[in-house]
Amino acid sequence: MREWFDRDRRGRSQTTARSDDEPAPTECPPIADLPERDRPFTYPARGHADANRAxxxxVESGEELTISLPDNPDATITSDVWESVEP
Incomplete structure (x- = not known):
């Protein structure tokens, strides 16, 4: 594992290229367990009822946000707590 500290134990910038940096191979997450899909997750025209269901x-209503699982109507999370997120 590569250390991200210099000799003085200061953190190294991960956005600034250095002459001693060596490119590392990209590590992609395993995809074998993902469900089969007709189109990618980010397909722009995803409004197909039969393919790639959400x-x-x-659903945001009033002061609440509800997240649900379409295949199981009993699996819902509803919250009225909002947290600010920096852009």
Whole structure:
């Protein structure tokens, strides 16, 4: 495993190229356990009822956000707590 510290134990910038940096191979997550899909997750025209149904559905109503699983109507999460997120 590569250390991200210099000799003085200061953190190294991961966005600045250095002459001693060696490119590392990209590590992709395993995809063998993902369900078969007709189109990619990010297909722009995903509005097909038969292909690539949504895995989760979220609905914002009033002060609440509800996330549900279409295949199991009893599996829902509803929250009225909102947290600010920096862009």
């Amino acid at each position: 895995d989760l559905v979220s």
